Amino acid sequence: MDPTGELLPEAPPDGGLTTGAVARLLGVAPTTLRSWDRRYGLGPATREGGRHRRWTAADITVLRAMCRLTSEGLPPGEAARTVLAGTASSGPVPAPAARRAPGRAPSDAARRDCRGLARAAGRLDGRAMDELLAAALDRYGLPAAWDEVIMPVLHAVGRRWESAGERYIEVEHLLSWHVSGALRRVSAQPPPHAPGAGLSLLACMPGETHSLALEALAATLTRQGLPVGMFGAALPVAALVEAVRRTGPDAVVLWAQSAETASPTPVARVEAVEWGVRGARRRPAVLVAGPGWAGRRPPGARQVSGLAHAVDVLATGAAVR
Template sequence: MTEPSPGLTSGAVARRLGVAPTTLRSWDRRYGIGPTAHESGRHRRWAPGDIAVLQEMCRLTASGVPPAEAARAALAGAAPAAPTTEEVPAGRTAREPALGDVRRELRGLGRAAVRLDSEAMDELLESAVARHGLVAAWEEVMAPALHAVGRKWETSEDRYVEVEHLLSWHVSTALRRVGAAGSAGLPEAGTPPVLLACVPNEQHTLPLEALAAGLAELGLPTLMFGAAVPPEALDQAVRRTGPAAVVLWAQARSTAHHPLARHVADTSWGVRGARTRTTVLLAGPGWAGRTPAPGMLRPAGLREALSLLRELCTAGRGGEGPAVPVAGS
């Protein structure tokens, strides 16, 4: 006789649905949504029927139904089963993209964001970084989730704005945690900083925050100036700090400021006869379409940017520099 399936653990169910394990325990305690065959003293195991109730609970709360009402409906089977990734949920038009099916973590993060489940987002982001590393977590989970939420907002008559804002905040928080952990080791003495700035009129800072976190993991110092840095302020920062590199982020071609990038690449400092210039990294899709001028580089993504900056910082300490064109002194 075949033994019945033991079911899934709470952790496995939480990852599948994009909720925090503590949320599952709370729903069980408050609304009676728990494993039907839970034995005292043993690990909780969720059968397929239990998971179906949870899926319905998640779908209803994500659509704005209060948790108590959603729990009653889910337990009573009053609402249809939760849609698969191929179906279009109620209230969403067919043209709206689903919140991610690139990988399990991405799907879970998208569902948690739509539910405005802060605790689940924190746990999922921390887990993605721990399991896959910062670069993969950013490129395969965080950035696609942010893009998907942005697309939902654009195609749904300004709905989901609160989802985008909350997800952005939690991604930023996760990146800063990575940076804080990495910065525990002091950079080598004499290492010039990497200056990170958005061009004027550019408000998208999260890609620079991901880069700052990666540089912290490498033990490289950074100066983060954030969104919409005025040209005069950027010029003064370069002259005062003598950075190993300056990263300028432009999300769109309308914000890419080529004269500013050229000015920064041509800026020099130091005593006469030993003047120094920095390398400018043109980061973001806004710079696409032009060949970088001498003294400028355009990395394809976070991984390449980190590699280039590590080499440039090594050169700034007097080591062997990168085999790339850098403006002369």
């Protein structure tokens, strides 16, 4: 059920709602609506004085379909084509197509976006990084933007830092800060939680300080209305065990960037946590993620290969044993 449907009047007053009113209704930024209008033609049927947007009930129905598809992980461009096709045929908006196949090469546009973001990072230009990150997230959707633009640039900057020593570490730190901010903005106005969705806890392994990939996962799950507990970097194992015991999650995702932090002992301790009444005790499903786990998956844990895979597993409940 779309919660905005109950709030939307059958005939918006004065011939339509303003962009700001529609943005508040749908829980998106006004700049997003203007971007969808400019890039994809998802604009209002009428404009006050020929310039100011006034959105009718039919316009808002189209926007609600766009919000639903993008929250399900479809890139905005593809979601817009799906919405427009459904509108043209006067039929229901079809379900989104399958996500980008793992391992597919980035498009030429994604490569250009990578170069632009890398250059802005090299210049320490925070404003440009914010604009480029927002554009990439809007253009591709979060999972594809992470895989095709953000992660390649983070890897490239990391390799540069490793080869240049302390001379380049400021670039990595500033880029990471702006990526983190962009991910938080994506999940700032989440939709209502999906009915029956179980809680997922996300945490880095003890001693692991690289948390951006988990932030991307948390933002994606939040945008899909799935409940998330995000604990971030270097959570001590005793604190992690206590958090699992207190919240009773369906799944726990543990991130390790390096082999040094990919220890099986904390995983085993999390897997052993139980809660519930006697005779109906439950344990969490444990997923391990990150390059540190390559070739060393702990017994009993499930390994996920990337952002899209982790989202699929958690969103469908496939992680729950």
